[in-house]
Amino acid sequence: MDFNEKKVSSETVxxxxxxxxxxxxxxxxxxxMTAREVVEHAGAVxxxxxxxxxxxxxxxFRYPVGKVLLEIPAGKIEKGEDPLLCAARELIEETGYEAxxxxxxxxxxxxxxxxxxxLHVYLAGDLxxxxxxxxxxxxxxxxxxxxxxxxxxxxxxxICDAKSIIGILAVKSELVSLK
Amino acid sequence: MDFNEKKVSSETVxxxxxxxxxxxxxxxxxxxMTAREVVEHAGAVxxxxxxxxxxxxxxxFRYPVGKVLLEIPAGKIEKGEDPLLCAARELIEETGYEAxxxxxxxxxxxxxxxxxxxLHVYLAGDLxxxxxxxxxxxxxxxxxxxxxxxxxxxxxxxICDAKSIIGILAVKSELVSLK
Numbered sequence: 185m186d187f188n189e190k191k192v193s194s195e196t197v198x199x200x201x202x203x204x205x206x207x208x209x210x211x212x213x214x215x216x217m218t219a220r221e222v223v224e225h226a227g228a229v230x231x232x233x234x235x236x237x238x239x240x241x242x243x244x245f246r247y248p249v250g251k252v253l254l255e256i257p258a259g260k261i262e263k264g265e266d267p268l269l270c271a272a273r274e275l276i277e278e279t280g281y282e283a284x285x286x287x288x289x290x291x292x293x294x295x296x297x298x299x300x301x302x303l304h305v306y307l308a309g310d311l312x313x314x315x316x317x318x319x320x321x322x323x324x325x326x327x328x329x330x331x332x333x334x335x336x337x338x339x340x341x342x343i344c345d346a347k348s349i350i351g352i353l354a355v356k357s358e359l360v361s362l363k
Numbered sequence: 364m365d366f367n368e369k370k371v372s373s374e375t376v377x378x379x380x381x382x383x384x385x386x387x388x389x390x391x392x393x394x395x396m397t398a399r400e401v402v403e404h405a406g407a408v409x410x411x412x413x414x415x416x417x418x419x420x421x422x423x424f425r426y427p428v429g430k431v432l433l434e435i436p437a438g439k440i441e442k443g444e445d446p447l448l449c450a451a452r453e454l455i456e457e458t459g460y461e462a463x464x465x466x467x468x469x470x471x472x473x474x475x476x477x478x479x480x481x482l483h484v485y486l487a488g489d490l491x492x493x494x495x496x497x498x499x500x501x502x503x504x505x506x507x508x509x510x511x512x513x514x515x516x517x518x519x520x521x522i523c524d525a526k527s528i529i530g531i532l533a534v535k536s537e538l539v540s541l542k
Contacts, residue, residue, distance in 0.1 A: 187424035187431050187502050197377050198384055200400045203477055205377055205384050210426060213502050220426040221379045222412035223402055233416060246475040247389060247399040252366050260476075290517065293524045294474040295433060296425040297439075298382055298399035298404065303525075304464060323366050323392050324372070338469065340536045345472045346482075346525040359518045 188214045189220070200258060202226075203299075204220060225301035229271040230258035230347040232355050233281060235247040238328040239352070240311075245323065246345075254327065254337070255348045258303075260316045271306040277317045279326050284310025289360050294346055305351045307360060331356060365392045379406075380409040381439060382478075393415075395412055404480035409526040411468060412460060412487040413532050417460045417507040424502065425524075432504065433516070434527045439463070445489035450485040456496045458505050463489025468539050484530045486539060500524070510535060529533075 186326055198205040204224040205301065231238040232258045235257075245256050258272035261267055267322040268286060276282050318324050329337070334352045337343040354360065368389040368405070377384040383403040390396055396420065403452035412419040417490045418435070425432050440446055441450050447465060455461050513531045516522040533539065 185504055187422075187504075189424055189426050198386075200386065201398060203402070205402075207377075214500070216500055219380060221382055222427045222476070223382070223384075228476070233479055241368075246366055246472070247368050248401045248477055248479050249472050249477075250479075251474045253472070264392065269516075290520065290528075291523065292528055293425075293428050293432070295478070296428045296430075296524050297407070297437075298402070298427055300429075303395075303538060305514060321391055321393070321395055321397060323364060323404065325366075326481070327366050333373070333436050335536065338533075339516055343467065344470065345442070345475050346529065347531050348471075349534070351469055353529070353536055354442075354444060354517075357532055357535055359514075359516065 188213065192217070192347055212310050218363055220299055223299040225299055226260045226263065227265050227267070227302045227304070228258060229261060230256050230257055230303060230305045230351055231271050231275045231352040232305065232306050233279065233283060233311060235281070235311045235328065238330055240281060241327045241329055241334070243325040243327060244279050253345055254343055255345050256351050268303045268306065271304070275308060276314060277319070278324050279315055280316035281311040282314045283308035284312065287360065289351060289354050292350060298331060303347050305347060305354065307355065367392065371396070389519070390444040400477055402478040404478055404489060405442065406440045406446070406481045407437060408433050408440060408446050408453060409455045409484045409530055410450050411483060411484065412454055412458065412462060412485050414460070414490045414507065417509055418513050419460060420506045420508055421457050422504040422506060433522055434524050435530050437526055446483045450483070454487060456498070457503055458539060459492055459495035460490040461493045462487035463491065466539065468530060468533050471529060482526050483518065484486055484526060484533065486534065497533055
């Protein structure tokens with residue numbers, strides 16, 4: 185089956201700080217025309233960091249959803265930045281821990297129906313405390329949780345963002361391990 | 364710790380078919396001002412549908428990422444639509460199967476750093492074939508996969524969107540079951 189959609193024209197309707205929005209006119213496989221709204225994002229990283237069987241989590245306000253969420257450490261990739269180095273940087277900024285080992289767990293599209301955002305999730309171990317270095321405008325509280333408790337909190341809805349659910353369930357399912 | 368950010372002003376920069384974009388000026392807990400870009404989305408559903416130990420999956424082109432992805436059936440919630448009824452509707456439209464049983468597995472924010480999108484993932488069983496009813500402009504191919512194969516395909520990156528990874532790993536981890 186031919187699935188491809190061909191771009192006919194493209195208009196950037198917004199260029200911002202963390203995202204751009206463009207609206208493309210595309211031709212569908214049956215020849216019909218439609219519009220596709222695409223949120224362009226530079227990508228992000230997240231880290232499942234384990235310290236003696238406990239996960240490092242961060243609590244912070246997420247303005248778009250109007251709630252304080254408990255998540256694994258994460259952040260946006262800066263222009264040209266290597267995702268692995270970005271993950272190491274975000275882990276130390278947000279939690280104060282430096283990882284002696286780090287490995288890609290998986291990469292995923294957060295919402296491929298309207299955005300190109302890719303999220304790379306890393307597994308981090310051999311953690312040493314070096315001191316937290318949050319950005320001046322970041323308000324973050326670090327918490328430690330046993331893996332099994334984090335899995336329960338996914339079931340109860342207390343952990344409820346895609347990257348944290350994916351990182352924690354991937355580790356629980358032993359998709360990848362550090363050893 | 365006070366985490367909250369206060370909205371000072373709000374401007375809708377785009378109102379579209381599947382999303383709106385607004386840019387708010389907000390006051391941070393330290394009194395500094397910043398901008399928050401928020402993609403408003405009506406929410407979506409996805410369905411982990413099992414038929415004799417095999418998952419119903421759909422292959423389709425995802426324009427924002429420029430790739431054909433293999434995903435669990437899913438779709439946007441129409442204005443005022445009940446998410447459970449939306450999940451039942453999307454399952455039959457995309458795969459042709461009607462579910463005798465359906466249960467909420469979990470709900471999550473796909474990307475709370477820039478969007479309010481919530482995704483509700485349902486578990487469906489007791490499937491009966493009634494005939495596929497895709498929208499005229501949807502091009503979808505149905506595939507069936509054993510659960511263990513789907514888990515492997517998450518590990519290999521062949522299944523790579525948040526809702527499918529979450530639905531499959533949640534079932535694999537037995538977070539919720541139909542019985």
